[in-house]
Amino acid sequence: MKISEATRQYLNAMNAMGRSPHTVKGAKSALKELNNFLYHLDVETIEYLNHDTLMHYREELAWRLTPKGTPLTSRSQSELLGHLRAFCRWLVDNDLLVGDPSVKIPNPKKTHPLPKAILEPREIQKILKQPDMSTATGYRDKVILDVLYSTAIRRAEVANIKLQDLDTDSGYLVIREGKGGKDRVVPLGESICQLIDTYLIGIRPDWINSHNVPYLFLNRFGQGVSPMAIWFVVNKYAKAAKLKKPVSPHTFRHSCATHMLHNGAPIRHIQEMLGMSHWRPHRCTRALRLMN
Structure with a gap:
Protein backbone atom coordinates (compact mmCIF):
# COMPACT_ATOMS: atom_id res chain seq x y z
CA MET A 1 0.00 0.00 0.00
CA ASN A 94 -4.18 -2.67 11.43
CA ASP A 95 -1.69 -5.30 10.25
CA LEU A 96 -0.23 -3.02 7.62
CA LEU A 97 3.23 -3.28 9.23
CA VAL A 98 4.71 -6.20 11.15
CA GLY A 99 6.78 -4.07 13.52
CA ASP A 100 6.77 -0.44 14.61
CA PRO A 101 9.77 1.33 12.98
CA SER A 102 9.31 4.42 15.15
CA VAL A 103 9.83 2.74 18.53
CA LYS A 104 13.49 3.70 18.90
CA ILE A 105 13.29 7.11 17.28
CA PRO A 106 14.45 9.55 20.01
CA ASN A 107 12.91 12.90 20.76
CA PRO A 108 15.20 15.95 20.56
CA LYS A 109 16.75 17.04 23.82
CA LYS A 110 14.92 19.82 25.58
CA THR A 111 16.59 23.16 25.26
CA HIS A 112 17.51 25.29 28.25
CA PRO A 113 16.51 28.82 27.25
CA LEU A 114 17.87 31.88 28.95
CA PRO A 115 15.57 33.43 31.55
CA LYS A 116 13.32 36.10 30.09
CA ALA A 117 14.92 38.83 32.20
CA ILE A 118 17.97 39.37 34.38
CA LEU A 119 17.71 42.35 36.71
CA GLU A 120 20.65 44.64 37.27
CA PRO A 121 21.65 45.25 40.92
CA ARG A 122 20.15 48.74 40.85
CA GLU A 123 16.83 47.29 39.65
CA ILE A 124 16.86 44.72 42.44
CA GLN A 125 17.53 47.47 44.99
CA LYS A 126 14.68 49.53 43.57
CA ILE A 127 12.28 46.63 44.21
CA LEU A 128 13.68 45.97 47.69
CA LYS A 129 12.97 49.60 48.68
CA GLN A 130 9.27 49.40 47.83
CA PRO A 131 7.72 47.64 50.89
CA ASP A 132 6.41 49.91 53.65
CA MET A 133 8.39 48.61 56.63
CA SER A 134 6.25 50.59 59.08
CA THR A 135 3.52 47.95 58.63
CA ALA A 136 3.64 44.29 59.60
CA THR A 137 2.77 43.12 56.10
CA GLY A 138 5.29 45.46 54.50
CA TYR A 139 8.05 44.27 56.84
CA ARG A 140 7.22 40.64 56.13
CA ASP A 141 7.28 41.32 52.40
CA LYS A 142 10.64 43.07 52.72
CA VAL A 143 12.07 39.95 54.40
CA ILE A 144 10.58 37.71 51.70
CA LEU A 145 12.18 39.78 48.93
CA ASP A 146 15.55 39.90 50.66
CA VAL A 147 15.51 36.16 51.32
CA LEU A 148 14.68 35.49 47.66
CA TYR A 149 17.51 37.63 46.35
CA SER A 150 20.20 36.79 48.91
CA THR A 151 19.67 33.01 48.77
CA ALA A 152 18.43 32.39 45.19
CA ILE A 153 16.00 29.77 46.50
CA ARG A 154 12.74 28.90 44.77
CA ARG A 155 9.39 30.43 45.74
CA ALA A 156 8.08 27.09 47.05
CA GLU A 157 11.21 26.79 49.17
CA VAL A 158 10.62 30.27 50.61
CA ALA A 159 7.05 29.37 51.49
CA ASN A 160 8.21 26.15 53.18
CA ILE A 161 10.82 27.73 55.46
CA LYS A 162 10.15 26.75 59.09
CA LEU A 163 11.53 28.43 62.18
CA GLN A 164 13.62 25.37 62.97
CA ASP A 165 15.34 25.67 59.57
CA LEU A 166 16.94 29.00 60.49
CA ASP A 167 20.14 29.66 62.38
CA THR A 168 20.76 33.40 62.24
CA ASP A 169 23.57 33.18 64.80
CA SER A 170 25.62 30.91 62.53
CA GLY A 171 24.20 32.42 59.34
CA TYR A 172 22.58 29.57 57.46
CA LEU A 173 19.23 28.24 56.29
CA VAL A 174 18.36 24.59 55.74
CA ILE A 175 16.20 23.93 52.67
CA ARG A 176 14.31 20.72 53.34
CA GLU A 177 13.02 18.56 50.50
CA GLY A 178 13.80 21.03 47.75
CA LYS A 179 13.34 20.14 44.09
CA GLY A 180 14.11 16.45 43.69
CA GLY A 181 13.45 15.86 47.39
CA LYS A 182 16.98 16.93 48.37
CA ASP A 183 18.00 18.90 51.46
CA ARG A 184 20.72 21.55 51.27
CA VAL A 185 22.21 24.32 53.38
CA VAL A 186 22.21 27.92 52.11
CA PRO A 187 24.34 30.67 53.70
CA LEU A 188 22.75 33.85 55.05
CA GLY A 189 24.60 37.16 55.17
CA GLU A 190 24.79 39.34 58.29
CA SER A 191 22.32 41.96 57.04
CA ILE A 192 19.60 39.43 56.13
CA CYS A 193 20.12 37.67 59.49
CA GLN A 194 19.56 40.98 61.31
CA LEU A 195 16.44 41.65 59.23
CA ILE A 196 15.06 38.18 60.02
CA ASP A 197 15.83 38.54 63.74
CA THR A 198 13.93 41.84 63.91
CA TYR A 199 11.02 40.23 62.08
CA LEU A 200 11.00 37.24 64.47
CA ILE A 201 11.19 39.38 67.61
CA GLY A 202 9.04 42.39 66.77
CA ILE A 203 6.77 41.56 63.82
CA ARG A 204 5.86 37.87 63.54
CA PRO A 205 4.60 37.43 67.15
CA ASP A 206 1.74 39.85 66.43
CA TRP A 207 0.45 37.64 63.61
CA ILE A 208 -2.65 35.53 64.27
CA ASN A 209 -1.77 32.00 65.36
CA SER A 210 1.96 32.78 65.19
CA HIS A 211 2.78 30.61 68.23
CA ASN A 212 1.11 27.54 66.74
CA VAL A 213 2.35 27.63 63.13
CA PRO A 214 5.94 26.57 62.39
CA TYR A 215 6.36 28.51 59.14
CA LEU A 216 8.49 31.65 58.97
CA PHE A 217 6.09 33.60 56.77
CA LEU A 218 2.39 33.79 57.67
CA ASN A 219 -0.64 35.13 55.85
CA ARG A 220 -3.46 37.19 57.36
CA PHE A 221 -5.26 34.03 58.43
CA GLY A 222 -2.33 32.85 60.52
CA GLN A 223 -1.32 30.13 58.07
CA GLY A 224 1.89 29.60 56.15
CA VAL A 225 1.98 31.57 52.92
CA SER A 226 1.64 29.67 49.64
CA PRO A 227 4.15 29.68 46.74
CA MET A 228 1.61 31.70 44.77
CA ALA A 229 1.55 34.32 47.54
CA ILE A 230 5.33 34.65 47.15
CA TRP A 231 4.77 35.29 43.43
CA PHE A 232 2.19 37.99 44.24
CA VAL A 233 4.60 39.71 46.64
CA VAL A 234 7.30 39.91 43.96
CA ASN A 235 4.86 41.00 41.28
CA LYS A 236 3.34 43.69 43.53
CA TYR A 237 6.63 45.42 44.32
CA ALA A 238 8.07 45.00 40.82
CA LYS A 239 5.05 46.93 39.53
CA ALA A 240 5.50 49.52 42.27
CA ALA A 241 9.12 49.95 41.15
CA LYS A 242 7.81 50.56 37.59
CA LEU A 243 10.26 48.18 35.96
CA LYS A 244 9.66 47.44 32.31
CA LYS A 245 11.10 43.91 32.54
CA PRO A 246 8.94 40.89 33.45
CA VAL A 247 9.75 39.99 37.07
CA SER A 248 8.97 36.81 39.01
CA PRO A 249 10.56 34.92 41.92
CA HIS A 250 12.54 32.98 39.30
CA THR A 251 13.89 36.30 38.01
CA PHE A 252 15.29 36.95 41.48
CA ARG A 253 16.85 33.48 41.47
CA HIS A 254 18.60 33.90 38.12
CA SER A 255 19.61 37.49 38.89
CA CYS A 256 21.23 36.42 42.16
CA ALA A 257 23.18 33.64 40.40
CA THR A 258 24.27 36.03 37.64
CA HIS A 259 25.43 38.69 40.09
CA MET A 260 27.35 36.12 42.15
CA LEU A 261 29.08 34.86 39.01
CA HIS A 262 29.83 38.44 37.99
CA ASN A 263 31.44 39.07 41.38
CA GLY A 264 33.69 36.02 41.14
CA ALA A 265 31.80 33.43 43.19
CA PRO A 266 32.97 29.85 42.43
CA ILE A 267 30.63 28.02 40.07
CA ARG A 268 30.47 25.02 42.41
CA HIS A 269 29.31 27.27 45.24
CA ILE A 270 26.55 28.75 43.08
CA GLN A 271 25.45 25.26 42.02
CA GLU A 272 25.13 24.18 45.64
CA MET A 273 23.14 27.28 46.57
CA LEU A 274 20.75 26.79 43.67
CA GLY A 275 20.38 23.09 44.40
CA MET A 276 21.27 22.33 40.78
CA SER A 277 24.20 19.98 40.23
CA HIS A 278 24.12 20.65 36.47
CA TRP A 279 23.57 24.42 36.49
CA ARG A 280 25.09 25.88 33.31
CA PRO A 281 26.93 29.17 33.88
CA HIS A 282 26.93 29.93 30.14
CA ARG A 283 23.20 30.63 30.47
CA CYS A 284 24.15 33.83 32.29
CA THR A 285 26.87 34.89 29.84
CA ARG A 286 24.64 37.11 27.73
CA ALA A 287 23.30 38.86 30.82
CA LEU A 288 26.85 39.44 32.10
CA ARG A 289 27.85 41.02 28.79
CA LEU A 290 24.86 43.35 28.96
CA MET A 291 25.67 44.32 32.55
CA ASN A 292 29.23 45.15 31.59
Missing part, protein backbone atom coordinates in the same frame (compact mmCIF):
# COMPACT_ATOMS: atom_id res chain seq x y z
CA LYS A 2 1.17 3.50 -0.81
CA ILE A 3 1.99 5.70 2.14
CA SER A 4 -0.28 8.42 0.82
CA GLU A 5 -3.23 5.98 0.81
CA ALA A 6 -2.37 4.76 4.30
CA THR A 7 -2.25 8.36 5.46
CA ARG A 8 -5.72 9.02 4.02
CA GLN A 9 -7.13 5.95 5.78
CA TYR A 10 -5.48 6.92 9.04
CA LEU A 11 -6.97 10.41 8.99
CA ASN A 12 -10.41 8.94 8.21
CA ALA A 13 -9.99 6.58 11.14
CA MET A 14 -9.13 9.50 13.41
CA ASN A 15 -12.33 11.26 12.38
CA ALA A 16 -14.32 8.06 12.92
CA MET A 17 -12.83 7.72 16.43
CA GLY A 18 -14.07 11.21 17.28
CA ARG A 19 -10.70 12.90 17.53
CA SER A 20 -10.92 16.68 17.75
CA PRO A 21 -10.64 18.68 14.51
CA HIS A 22 -7.53 20.34 15.96
CA THR A 23 -5.83 16.96 16.50
CA VAL A 24 -6.78 15.72 13.04
CA LYS A 25 -5.55 18.94 11.47
CA GLY A 26 -2.22 18.60 13.30
CA ALA A 27 -1.84 14.99 12.18
CA LYS A 28 -2.67 15.90 8.58
CA SER A 29 -0.06 18.66 8.53
CA ALA A 30 2.61 16.48 10.19
CA LEU A 31 2.03 13.54 7.87
CA LYS A 32 2.11 15.83 4.85
CA GLU A 33 5.61 16.88 5.98
CA LEU A 34 6.55 13.21 6.31
CA ASN A 35 5.14 12.30 2.89
CA ASN A 36 7.04 15.14 1.23
CA PHE A 37 10.28 13.99 2.83
CA LEU A 38 9.73 10.34 1.84
CA TYR A 39 8.83 11.33 -1.71
CA HIS A 40 12.30 12.86 -2.18
CA LEU A 41 13.81 9.58 -0.99
CA ASP A 42 11.66 7.62 -3.47
CA VAL A 43 9.94 5.89 -0.55
CA GLU A 44 6.31 5.57 -1.61
CA THR A 45 5.06 2.30 -0.09
CA ILE A 46 4.76 1.35 3.58
CA GLU A 47 7.00 -1.74 3.33
CA TYR A 48 9.96 0.64 2.93
CA LEU A 49 8.98 2.60 6.02
CA ASN A 50 11.77 1.36 8.29
CA HIS A 51 13.84 2.61 11.21
CA ASP A 52 16.72 3.94 9.11
CA THR A 53 14.38 5.95 6.90
CA LEU A 54 12.63 7.48 9.91
CA MET A 55 15.97 8.30 11.53
CA HIS A 56 16.87 10.24 8.38
CA TYR A 57 13.60 12.14 8.82
CA ARG A 58 14.35 12.83 12.47
CA GLU A 59 17.81 14.18 11.52
CA GLU A 60 16.29 16.33 8.80
CA LEU A 61 13.94 17.90 11.36
CA ALA A 62 16.92 18.78 13.54
CA TRP A 63 18.38 20.85 10.71
CA ARG A 64 15.16 22.20 9.26
CA LEU A 65 14.55 25.95 9.26
CA THR A 66 11.25 27.75 9.64
CA PRO A 67 10.08 30.30 7.03
CA LYS A 68 11.71 32.95 9.26
CA GLY A 69 15.05 31.20 8.97
CA THR A 70 15.18 29.95 12.55
CA PRO A 71 15.63 26.28 13.56
CA LEU A 72 12.59 24.24 14.51
CA THR A 73 12.16 24.24 18.27
CA SER A 74 12.54 20.95 20.11
CA ARG A 75 8.83 21.18 20.94
CA SER A 76 7.86 21.47 17.27
CA GLN A 77 10.13 18.55 16.39
CA SER A 78 8.62 16.44 19.18
CA GLU A 79 5.08 17.20 17.97
CA LEU A 80 5.93 16.08 14.42
CA LEU A 81 7.58 12.91 15.73
CA GLY A 82 4.59 12.28 18.00
CA HIS A 83 2.24 12.23 15.01
CA LEU A 84 4.68 9.95 13.20
CA ARG A 85 4.66 7.46 16.10
CA ALA A 86 0.87 7.49 16.31
CA PHE A 87 0.66 6.80 12.58
CA CYS A 88 3.13 3.89 12.84
CA ARG A 89 1.21 2.39 15.77
CA TRP A 90 -1.97 2.53 13.71
CA LEU A 91 -0.22 0.78 10.82
CA VAL A 92 0.86 -2.05 13.15
CA ASP A 93 -2.55 -2.29 14.85
